[in-house]
Amino acid sequence: MGRVPQARSDNEPCSMTSTAQPEAVRAVVDGLLPELHSRADCEKVGMTRESFATILVEIGVKYAAAESPAEVRDFLLTLRVDELALARACAEGNNTAWEIFLTRFREKLYLSALRIAREDSAARELADTLYADLYGTTSRDGRRVSKLSSYTGRGSLEGWLRTVLAQEYVNRYRRTKRLVSLEEESDEGVQFQAPAPEPVVAADARLCRATDATIAALPADDRMVLSSYFLDGRTLAEIARMLRVHESTISRKLDKLAKSLRKQILADLMRQGMSRRQAEEAMETDVRDMQLDIRRSLAQDSSTPAFHKKTAEAGVREDPG
Amino acid sequence: MQEVPKIVRERLRVVVSPDQHPDANLLSAFAEGALPEREKATLTEHLARCGQCRDVVSLALPESESLEIVPVARRSWLTWPALRWGFALAGIAAITALGVLQYRQKASSVTTAMRVSAPSVAISEDKQTIPAAPASSEPTKESSAQKPSDVTALNLRDDVARNQVNADQSYTAANPPPPHVLERKRGNLVGGPLAQSAMKNTPAPQEQQQAQSNSPRTFAKQENAAGDPSAAPSAQALDAQDSIGQLDAKAASAVNSAPAKVDKAKPAVGGAESARTQYGVAAAKAAPSAPPASISLDKMQLVNAAPTSLPRWTINSGGALQRSFDGGASWQDVSVLAGSAVMNAGVSTETVEIREKDAAKKMMKSQAGPQFRALAVNGAEVWAGGANTTLFHTSDAGAHWARVLPSDAGVSLTGDVVSITFPDSQHGRITTSTNEAWSTEDSGQTWRKQ
Numbered sequence: 001m002g003r004v005p006q007a008r009s010d011n012e013p014c015s016m017t018s019t020a021q022p023e024a025v026r027a028v029v030d031g032l033l034p035e036l037h038s039r040a041d042c043e044k045v046g047m048t049r050e051s052f053a054t055i056l057v058e059i060g061v062k063y064a065a066a067e068s069p070a071e072v073r074d075f076l077l078t079l080r081v082d083e084l085a086l087a088r089a090c091a092e093g094n095n096t097a098w099e100i101f102l103t104r105f106r107e108k109l110y111l112s113a114l115r116i117a118r119e120d121s122a123a124r125e126l127a128d129t130l131y132a133d134l135y136g137t138t139s140r141d142g143r144r145v146s147k148l149s150s151y152t153g154r155g156s157l158e159g160w161l162r163t164v165l166a167q168e169y170v171n172r173y174r175r176t177k178r179l180v181s182l183e184e185e186s187d188e189g190v191q192f193q194a195p196a197p198e199p200v201v202a203a204d205a206r207l208c209r210a211t212d213a214t215i216a217a218l219p220a221d222d223r224m225v226l227s228s229y230f231l232d233g234r235t236l237a238e239i240a241r242m243l244r245v246h247e248s249t250i251s252r253k254l255d256k257l258a259k260s261l262r263k264q265i266l267a268d269l270m271r272q273g274m275s276r277r278q279a280e281e282a283m284e285t286d287v288r289d290m291q292l293d294i295r296r297s298l299a300q301d302s303s304t305p306a307f308h309k310k311t312a313e314a315g316v317r318e319d320p321g
Numbered sequence: 322m323q324e325v326p327k328i329v330r331e332r333l334r335v336v337v338s339p340d341q342h343p344d345a346n347l348l349s350a351f352a353e354g355a356l357p358e359r360e361k362a363t364l365t366e367h368l369a370r371c372g373q374c375r376d377v378v379s380l381a382l383p384e385s386e387s388l389e390i391v392p393v394a395r396r397s398w399l400t401w402p403a404l405r406w407g408f409a410l411a412g413i414a415a416i417t418a419l420g421v422l423q424y425r426q427k428a429s430s431v432t433t434a435m436r437v438s439a440p441s442v443a444i445s446e447d448k449q450t451i452p453a454a455p456a457s458s459e460p461t462k463e464s465s466a467q468k469p470s471d472v473t474a475l476n477l478r479d480d481v482a483r484n485q486v487n488a489d490q491s492y493t494a495a496n497p498p499p500p501h502v503l504e505r506k507r508g509n510l511v512g513g514p515l516a517q518s519a520m521k522n523t524p525a526p527q528e529q530q531q532a533q534s535n536s537p538r539t540f541a542k543q544e545n546a547a548g549d550p551s552a553a554p555s556a557q558a559l560d561a562q563d564s565i566g567q568l569d570a571k572a573a574s575a576v577n578s579a580p581a582k583v584d585k586a587k588p589a590v591g592g593a594e595s596a597r598t599q600y601g602v603a604a605a606k607a608a609p610s611a612p613p614a615s616i617s618l619d620k621m622q623l624v625n626a627a628p629t630s631l632p633r634w635t636i637n638s639g640g641a642l643q644r645s646f647d648g649g650a651s652w653q654d655v656s657v658l659a660g661s662a663v664m665n666a667g668v669s670t671e672t673v674e675i676r677e678k679d680a681a682k683k684m685m686k687s688q689a690g691p692q693f694r695a696l697a698v699n700g701a702e703v704w705a706g707g708a709n710t711t712l713f714h715t716s717d718a719g720a721h722w723a724r725v726l727p728s729d730a731g732v733s734l735t736g737d738v739v740s741i742t743f744p745d746s747q748h749g750r751i752t753t754s755t756n757e758a759w760s761t762e763d764s765g766q767t768w769r770k771q
Contacts, residue, residue, distance in 0.1 A: 078355070116380050155350035159381065163349040166380035170373060211332040220362065223333075223369035230330045232372055234379065241382050242375070244354050258325045265326065283326050 025060035028072045029053050040081035045089035045097040055088055056081075059152045084153035091136065091149035098135075105161060112162045116169050130165055207282045210268035214261055225253055336370050343367060348374065352381045423653075430646045631718050634703055640692035642705050644719055657691065657705065657713040657722040697741040697749070704765075706738025706751060714765055727751070727759045727768035734759055734768075 029036075033053050042052050056076060064072045089097035109131065114123035136146030151160050215223060221243060228234045228242070229250075236254075240247040262283065269279035343351075343364055350356045351364050368375050632644035635652065643652040693707035701718040705711075712725045712734070727734045736755030743749040750760045758771040 115384060150344070150346070152346045154346040155353045155355045159349040159353050159383065160345055162383075163345040163352065163377060163381040166377045167345060167348075169380065170376045174373065207328055208332060211326075211328045215329065215332055215336075220366040220369045224365055224375070226325065226329070227333055227336075227369060227372065228375055230325060231333055232375060238379055242352070242378055261325050261329055265328070283328065 022057060022061050024069060025064060025072055026053075026057050028069050028076065029056045029060060032056075032073060032076055036076065036079075036081045040085035042085045045085055045100065046094050047085050047089050047092075051088075052085060055084065059084075063152065063154065079153035080156060081153060083157035084151065087148040087151040087153075087157055090134070091144075091146035093136070093144060105158065108158055109161055109165070112158075113165050116162075116165055126165060126169055130161070130168060133164075204282050206269060206272045206274065207265075210265045210272065213268060214264045217264075218257070222253065222257055225250060226257060229254060338371050338373075339367055342371065342374055348378055349381055352378050353383070426651075427646070427653075430651075631701060634696055634698050634719075636693045636696055636705070640694065640707060642693050642696070655719050657715075657724070695738050695741040695751070697743045699743050699746050702743070702746050704741045704743055704749065704751075706741050708737045710734050710736065710738065710753075712738050712741075712751065725765050727761070727765075727770075729759075729768055729770040732770060734770075 030053065033049060033056075036056065037049050037052055040047070040052060042049070056079075059079065060072055060076055064075050086097055086100060090101050110123065110127045113127035113130070114120065117123040117126050130147070133147040136144035136148075138145050147164065151157060155163075215226075218226070225239055225243070228239045229236070236247045236250045240250045243250070265283060266276070266279045269282060270276060274282065347356070347360070347364060351361060351368075356364065368378065630646065632646045633649055635643050635645070637643055637652075642655045642657060644655050645652045691707050691709075691711040691713070693705050693711065695704075695706045697704040702716045703714070703719060705713045710726065710733070712727065713722045714725050715722045734751075734753060734757060736753035736757060738751050739754050740752045741749065742751070747764050748760075748762050749765065750758065752758050759768045760771055761768045
């Protein structure tokens with residue numbers, strides 16, 4: 001194993017969406033069309049009302065989580081319709097729309113790529129690649145295929161461009177596997193060394209079960225924090241930005257989790273019949289002495305260090321597949 | 322930070338990653354916080370298991386996000402708005418209480434003085450200045466009849482002289498102070514060679530003169546009322562000043578007619594506010610043969626409580642100007658800065674111009690206030706000078722002050738004022754640390770550098 005799952009195409013239905021009745025969505029769209037058409041400034045980018053309505057129905061059907069007309073209406077009102085009209089007009093090849101798009105986003109696209117790639121040449125390559133995808137250098141059934149046709153206005157167009165750039169970059173990084181820089185090695189104090197063969201010790205199944213149950217019982221954001229910090233190696237500040245909280249909140253959460261996890265795992269082990277001493281001994285067993293199922297670890301993808309950091313893992317073996 | 326058990330890390334790794342991933346629209350909306358709670362929870366669940374999507378979200382965050390997050394840290398109790406307001410209110414209450422206490426103290430001093438039935442001379446034992454300014458009609462007489470040198474320069478060193486004052490006795494017409502007491506009190510007001518010369522004009526007993534000369538710090542003034550029985554103008558002066566000072570007038574008369582007990586400088590009569598103006602006017606008029614102080618009252622602003630009787634004056638070891646209404650038993654700092662006008666003496670005699678506003682403002686802002694070194698008292702008129710060309714004048718015993726900046730043909734006074742001499746309200750002389758000597762013949766309106 002080792003095939004890195006690619007980022008899902010934006011044209012594929014997302015497992016997190018639900019479908020609403022198209023007719024109901026159409027009715028809501030028709031009611032809001034004058035207002036949304038005006039807000040979107042469709043005339044400026046040469047988009048007709050009907051074309052715009054079709055786009056709104058498509059998005060409403062794709063993302064509306066409930067069938068209630070009121071909720072669909074609220075959902076449609078949260079869309080960034082002006083950027084949606086611009087992006088879709090660009091995807092259709094409208095020159096006026098492209099001029100507007102380039103004026104507003106060309107520089108931002110490059111700056112975002114530079115921030116992601118952290119290197120000028122890589123940033124330019126990344127931005128140029130995305131630019132070509134946005135313009136639609138490929139065609140399908142005689143029609144130009146542009147990545148901009150997948151923008152739905154849920155977030156800002158600039159944020160969407162950043163996310164697409166990030167997806168492309170992550171895919172490249174994971175495909176490249178270990179991109180090692182000697183400078184990074186010396187900066188991080190990581191030395192190249194051959195992994196030493198270590199004895200294989202099976203983990204106590206009761207310990208694994210107790211740990212899995214404890215982790216599964218945690219809220220999603222707690223697990224995300226744990227994974228981000230202990231698996232991805234992200235800093236408290238980075239995690240705080242992702243969750244839009246203060247760094248101190250993440251710090252307190254991690255401290256609290258560290259204390260509660262140990263306590264809960266011990267309690268679970270004791271419920272499984274272990275004595276307290278046995279449970280503590282099992283907890284203290286160094287897992288580095290255990291046999292690790294690398295394949296299962298790679299399935300998580302989190303075992304691979306975040307591409308902006310390089311960590312050397314002893315005993316990792318690559319799968320040629 | 323406390324570490325989680327190692328087994329936790331390992332089990333986190335083996336979580337199966339989902340096969341499908343959210344599209345860029347959802348991830349970008351999540352990064353921007355634009356997802357509703359339900360979708361956000363679903364996406365968070367995915368991110369808890371998918372490291373790849375976590376990488377994407379991390380990279381897709383706007384760069385300015387970190388600046389927009391408001392810290393949720395607990396606020397210090399000190400920043401609690403109510404507590405802050407509480408401190409502010411407590412401070413205001415404390416200041417108000419202090420002000421009330423001071424007012425009561427002064428009022429009680431006035432009341433105490435009013436209880437003195439017998440005419441008591443408003444002669445300060447040490448520091449108090451007896452209103453030497455005569456009544457409106459006879460300022461000249463007083464100044465001429467009185468021995469000059471009512472006011473002499475002071476040599477300020479410490480408060481030793483204050484301790485020498487016998488301020489405990491109260492004298493009445495029936496029980497007048499012995500001559501030596503009168504003389505001593507008079508003599509204590511003067512010091513230095515000028516004081517000695519002033520004393521020559523006063524029929525003071527030798528011991529009084531001796532006491533005076535030994536006194537390290539003296540105040541001018543009192544001589545007239547204290548030392549000259551024939552100085553009827555003193556009484557008249559008191560009358561003139563006194564819509565508050567009935568007792569003062571009587572005391573002055575008593576002193577003039579016969580040795581009278583020297584009052585401990587209890588304010589003779591309680592002063593009504595209206596009396597202040599009359600007092601000031603009378604004081605202004607009291608200058609013998611010369612117009613009163615050149616500084617018009619309308620140029621001044623009230624900075625101190627209107628004295629109901631003439632106080633004693635001193636400068637403490639710190640250079641602060643002080644006055645006492647109870648014969649030296651207690652002293653109050655006198656502020657000459659707040660509201661004082663700056664008179665550019667020598668430029669115009671008709672108008673008061675503000676000159677060197679910056680210097681005045683700096684001084685006003687200075688917490689320590691001006692440092693005084695010399696003092697001259699002539700009834701209600703007081704001249705006080707000190708560091709950095711500091712020279713202030715009042716003609717109403719400190720209720721209003723004006724800063725005087727002597728200049729002559731474009732040349733201004735420099736250095737510290739180290740001595741002030743005003744034999745009368747018109748003529749005066751000051752010397753500075755830079756060996757400058759300035760004189761005036763019109764109560765400070767114009768100055769001449771000698």
